[in-house]
Amino acid sequence: MLTERQLFILQILIDDYIRTAEAVGSRTISKRKEVTFSSATIRNELADLEDMGYIEKTHSSSGRVPSEKGYRFYVDNLLSPPVLSNNDVKDIHSLFAEKMVEVEKVIQQSAKILSELTQYTSIILGPEVFETKLRQVQIIPLSKETAVVILVADSGHVENQTITIPPSVSMSDIEKVVNIMNERLKDIPLVSLKSTMMQEMATVLKKHIENYNQVNTMLDNLFLYTNAEKVYYGGKTNILAQPEFKDVEKVRLLLNTFEQDDLMYNILRPEKKGIEVRIGQENDLEAMQECSIITADYFIEGKRMGSLALLGPTRMEYHRSMSLLGFLANDLTSTLTERYRSFKHW
Amino acid sequence: MLTERQLFILQILIDDYIRTAEAVGSRTISKRKEVTFSSATIRNELADLEDMGYIEKTHSSSGRVPSEKGYRFYVDNLLSPPVLSNNDVKDIHSLFAEKMVEVEKVIQQSAKILSELTQYTSIILGPEVFETKLRQVQIIPLSKETAVVILVADSGHVENQTITIPPSVSMSDIEKVVNIMNERLKDIPLVSLKSTMMQEMATVLKKHIENYNQVNTMLDNLFLYTNAEKVYYGGKTNILAQPEFKDVEKVRLLLNTFEQDDLMYNILRPEKKGIEVRIGQENDLEAMQECSIITADYFIEGKRMGSLALLGPTRMEYHRSMSLLGFLANDLTSTLTERYRSFKHW
DNA sequence: TGTTAGCACTCTGTTTCCTTGAGTGCTAAA
């Protein structure tokens, strides 16, 4: 168990290291005016903290640096409740002040402002299609063999896909199919569109359509990708300014990871509720071993829709970042919920 | 004017430097078996070539490195006609072999293969909407105040935008507007949609619609962004592997430039026909002073639709890159033209 | 018994000096 004084010293050390990115020595700490005891005393305490694994040396005669265990302890026990500066609050509110109609825009703007306020990289997982439902399907012919299928969701989201029409399928067949779809699939969640279509429509289609088999193979490629959430970034290159990324090889690794949506996708699914912090090796990805990720969820009517994240060095400003993220998540939740209500009760 | 031998030496020097990224000395050149004269002779020639500005020293006793003027000369005069290896041809053809329906996919795949074959970064400017024409407009209501506007172009491209509907505008008004649009705007190029709508439809609308003014302001925000071409990338991080980008600050600058579509957009509009090479400072952008860009256009039925580009260090493999780019541009042109024909004559 | 001053020791980073090697330019001979 840590003594009062050890807590105090650990806190000062981590705060200092976060600010300066330089190993902190006993003298640096003792020079602070809140500190009344001598550097020798601090040295003893530091040795104990090191034994317990909260801090480490970079070499035998260096100052101390927080270990991952140290950061973990700091985040879990040493942070005061979230507070935001008035400026930050103002910046965020000004974002939601202008009524943006498109969800996509709102999210893009959120990513932008997060990265600007923190100088880290922000990542946002787009709203889960999970709960958005189909409003309407349309098929618009382009040529003899091709047509565009357009899905409109109740959230205003539009998906489209070009398909090839087998020669044996006639225009009137397609019209019939679309009509049946709009009857049967309306208000079905996008994510289960494919399975519902296959189950529920099969019998109806068979009855009304001649070339059932051809139509079926045509529909087979449809609605496949609709459940992929989109990943948005803000300040992708911000994190390169951190001294942790002096080495171009690390930069390459990280940026390559950014390009792989599926990896990012996994990282952004938080395991707990609320604001979650993953520090250093707690992230599985090799490219992010020296990074921390803070995630928070946003909701629509109580249902989780996606998440916001900030990616910084393990030495990141946890307190401010967490406050900011929590605040923005709340604002996003209420903005989106409001929008959604106006759609739903219509 | 350069002598036969000077040409010969310059060619060897640049080829060598492109391969090794190391300054080339007189002995290195003389050791080549095609070279019959001594290193002393070469030293004299190198001095002359330096006086003429084709090569430079990195310091007073170093080997020589091509200058930008040297590269320019090399590209303009020393390259043999484009030839591709069988492997490259095969790789590219296999790309176009599988019938991809969506233009977007074709282009993304092209970007990918270009970057994989060259290990540089490829950039593709999406097909100009310039010539694509409106096939159909649809408005689908989402709530009392909002609706999605969907444009389908004859190329299969779909644009959508959420709009707010003023309370005074009724549903039947909107239906009327859409009908008029589909009558009057069909086959209008997307790029001139806005202006055509404002001119041609004004009178008709006034006649049929009560709240002409409200409808008008509603339409005012519409169709604004449709003429922005999209920029696609392949191997964004490839170029970071080049020794020219050891410095993270340069990396940051370059990647930031990538994020700014308008800048990239300008770079990719070639001034000449055919394959264009811009070397080092010939690029205006600060971030690309040590890079070269090779661009080529692709066409649909003879009309320029967009361009392909490869971004590498000034020390890039010009010959292979240019061959590859030209070849892919041709293939893309014919593939797209074919697709377009099948739409048009329908 | 906890705290502190003092001191020897350790390690990093920087500077300085030296050496090596690749390369040049010039001169004089072939």
Add this chain to the structure above:
DNA sequence: TTTAGCACTCAAGGAAACAGAGTGCTAACA
């Protein structure tokens, strides 16, 4: 005109020296 030879230059790399920040330990102190 070409080439061999030679003096000279510069960058890169390594060894040595030094300064500075920091530690751990001991002994004295309150």
